[in-house]
Amino acid sequence: MTEQLRDAATAGGDVRLTGIGKTYGDFTAVHPLDLTVPQGSFFALLGASGCGKTTTLRMIAGLEEPSCGTVLIGGQDVTALPPYKRPVNTVFQSYALFPHLDIFENVAFGLRRRGRKDVKKQVEEMLDLVELGPLARRKPHQLSGGQQQRVAVARALINHPQVLLLDEPLGALDLKLRRQMQLELKRIQTEVGITFVHVTHDQEEAMTMADTIAVMNGGRVEQLGAPADLYENPATTFVANFLGQSNLIPAEVTGRSGEDLLLSASGVRLSVPRARCATEATRIHLGVRPEKITIAHASETVAEGRNKLSGTVVDSSFIGVSTQYVVRSEGGGEIAVFEQNMERDTRITPGAPVVLHWNPAHSFGLDASQAIDAGTGEEAA
Amino acid sequence: MSRVFKWIREHLAVLAGILALAYLVLPNLVVFAFSFNKPVGKFNYEWSQFSTDAWTSPCGVADMCGSLSLSLQIALLATIGATVLGTMVAFALARYRFRGRAATTALIFLPMAMPEVVMAASLGTLFLNMRIQFGFLTILIAHIMFCLSFVVTAVKARVMSMDPRLEQAAQDLYATPAQTFLRVTLPLAAPGIAAGALLSFALSFDDFIITQFNSGPTTVTFPMFVWGASQRGIPVQVNVIGTAMFIAAVALTVAGQWIGNRRKAQA
Numbered sequence: 001m002t003e004q005l006r007d008a009a010t011a012g013g014d015v016r017l018t019g020i021g022k023t024y025g026d027f028t029a030v031h032p033l034d035l036t037v038p039q040g041s042f043f044a045l046l047g048a049s050g051c052g053k054t055t056t057l058r059m060i061a062g063l064e065e066p067s068c069g070t071v072l073i074g075g076q077d078v079t080a081l082p083p084y085k086r087p088v089n090t091v092f093q094s095y096a097l098f099p100h101l102d103i104f105e106n107v108a109f110g111l112r113r114r115g116r117k118d119v120k121k122q123v124e125e126m127l128d129l130v131e132l133g134p135l136a137r138r139k140p141h142q143l144s145g146g147q148q149q150r151v152a153v154a155r156a157l158i159n160h161p162q163v164l165l166l167d168e169p170l171g172a173l174d175l176k177l178r179r180q181m182q183l184e185l186k187r188i189q190t191e192v193g194i195t196f197v198h199v200t201h202d203q204e205e206a207m208t209m210a211d212t213i214a215v216m217n218g219g220r221v222e223q224l225g226a227p228a229d230l231y232e233n234p235a236t237t238f239v240a241n242f243l244g245q246s247n248l249i250p251a252e253v254t255g256r257s258g259e260d261l262l263l264s265a266s267g268v269r270l271s272v273p274r275a276r277c278a279t280e281a282t283r284i285h286l287g288v289r290p291e292k293i294t295i296a297h298a299s300e301t302v303a304e305g306r307n308k309l310s311g312t313v314v315d316s317s318f319i320g321v322s323t324q325y326v327v328r329s330e331g332g333g334e335i336a337v338f339e340q341n342m343e344r345d346t347r348i349t350p351g352a353p354v355v356l357h358w359n360p361a362h363s364f365g366l367d368a369s370q371a372i373d374a375g376t377g378e379e380a381a
Numbered sequence: 382m383s384r385v386f387k388w389i390r391e392h393l394a395v396l397a398g399i400l401a402l403a404y405l406v407l408p409n410l411v412v413f414a415f416s417f418n419k420p421v422g423k424f425n426y427e428w429s430q431f432s433t434d435a436w437t438s439p440c441g442v443a444d445m446c447g448s449l450s451l452s453l454q455i456a457l458l459a460t461i462g463a464t465v466l467g468t469m470v471a472f473a474l475a476r477y478r479f480r481g482r483a484a485t486t487a488l489i490f491l492p493m494a495m496p497e498v499v500m501a502a503s504l505g506t507l508f509l510n511m512r513i514q515f516g517f518l519t520i521l522i523a524h525i526m527f528c529l530s531f532v533v534t535a536v537k538a539r540v541m542s543m544d545p546r547l548e549q550a551a552q553d554l555y556a557t558p559a560q561t562f563l564r565v566t567l568p569l570a571a572p573g574i575a576a577g578a579l580l581s582f583a584l585s586f587d588d589f590i591i592t593q594f595n596s597g598p599t600t601v602t603f604p605m606f607v608w609g610a611s612q613r614g615i616p617v618q619v620n621v622i623g624t625a626m627f628i629a630a631v632a633l634t635v636a637g638q639w640i641g642n643r644r645k646a647q648a
Contacts, residue, residue, distance in 0.1 A: 109556075
């Protein structure tokens with residue numbers, strides 16, 4: 001089975017979207033965008049609800065007609081083709097299993113519509129792959145959420161699509177099962193080598209599974225790259241806040257020292273490598289991830305060459321592997337700090353004076369013309 | 382004492398069920414019992430003697446089986462007509478936005494809300510003014526009209542509750558629009574369509590008022606026959622037909638349940 005799927009995959013499963021956009025009357029769901037998904041990759045479209053990611057996916061599937069642009073799959077222009085003529089299959093949100101058919105017939109549906117006889121062997125092999133063989137004669141409503149999800153994947157994969165589209169496939173599962181299915185899906189993708197395009201609003205899910213992530217916001221792709229790349233080098237405040245958590249400190253560029261930009265945040269002097277600054281502007285948001293910051297009691301001395309901010313602990317919460325602090329800093333408002341629970345300084349409690357310090361190379365600079373709270377989920381609409 | 386109360390509390394639901402069932406079934410049982418009566422005089426209201434005469438010659442009364450056959454024919458055709466037309470209307474109303482949609486929705490509801498006698502009289506006037514000969518056709522048209530509302534209501538409710546993603550999934554899995562309709566849409570809408578059809582059959586079969594206003598001199602349906610006969614004395618055979626209809630309906634329901642259960646057990 002997996003060999004057959006591999007053959008299908010090597011037939012060419014790259015997806016190329018050129019200038020594709022979608023408008024509903026006055027509302028633009030997707031601004032014209034170009035996107036190339038390399039064959040055999042696990043590609044995630046990540047964004048909050050209403051950002052246009054599902055519309056983009058549906059345009060690849062043919063379930064939504066693009067207002068402009070073209071869709072190419074494996075080099076073939078499929079823009080004008082109806083969904084049933086496209087070499088793609090979809091795993092729908094909440095699965096969309098046919099309630100009147102049993103599991104076997106659900107999985108066999110695609111093969112039967114293309115006039116295949118002898119579907120029995122293939123269906124049984126596919127059900128074994130997702131470990132549902134004994135449940136072949138059950139109806140969908142008799143299965144658990146995780147089992148239904150696996151049926152949905154089997155029903156799509158059995159057709160050897162060039163591209164598998166996944167529309168929030170894990171959204172309906174509880175957290176533990178979701179983690180398990182993430183690994184499972186990743187395993188299947190590696191095994192069959194088919195191009196996966198995965199839509200999700202869960203940044204952790206995208207980072208766990210995808211080779212490449214396109215972060216979407218307001219119908220546009222904000223940034224595209226490997227998970228680690230996006231996390232370490234966000235190009236916009238939206239990406240910085242949506243993908244993980246970021247402290248963004250408003251600062252002014254005051255000068256240069258070698259490869260570093262010298263900054264002033266309400267009088268406190270900080271620095272950032274020029275290469276890690278996504279803008280030439282003089283007013284920037286200096287970003288640093290909470291886990292990159294070291295927290296120390298104010299009485300401790302800090303090595304030279306590190307960015308330093310003094311402040312007072314406002315809140316601390318112990319969450320097992322780490323402790324999360326909120327510190328009101330002198331220069332940059334409230335700063336979140338995640339500290340591993342290795343050697344805890346018992347003096348660091350709410351109210352204690354502390355100094356925060358981090359390697360300047362672990363920070364990044366973003367253009368200050370953007371909303372500082374974009375992508376936090378708390379921004380003013 | 383408290384044990385008695387406890388017993389009552391625990392069995393109250395069953396008791397209520399039995400009472401409701403008795404209320405519904407008792408008249409049928411009386412009809413059944415009196416189908417074995419051999420009445421003295423014209424009226425079959427007093428028990429006199431056990432006899433199977435009515436059961437052995439159910440068509441022994443003049444014109445009765447003719448009217449029964451006419452009623453069954455009309456009910457069958459009206460059901461088919463109303464179900465096909467109603468299903469199409471229901472899909473159109475549930476799925477598409479078009480000019481006159483709101484008006485159609487409101488008008489479809491009217492036959493259910495309006496007093497039957499008003500509708501019967503106005504239909505009769507319409508046929509008269511159009512100079513259409515009263516008879517089989519006028520009854521059929523009238524029946525299709527009022528059955529239509531029930532089919533539309535039943536099917537529309539079903540279609541509205543159907544997940545549009547199921548049809549998209551079918552298309553995604555290489556089903557052409559025609560295949561999608563036959564393999565996914567229709568089977569999913571089937572319970573609504575069946576409910577509408579059964580309602581239509583029952584309503585058409587026992588309709589009296591609308592039929593009375595729109596029938597010709599030779600088209601006497603079964604309800605009209607019973608009504609006519611009741612002036613002179615209802616023959617025992619009417620009880621036989623009533624009992625047979627009741628048994629058929631119960632058998633149909635039980636069979637439906639049984640098939641449903643077996644499917645569930647198999648799955």
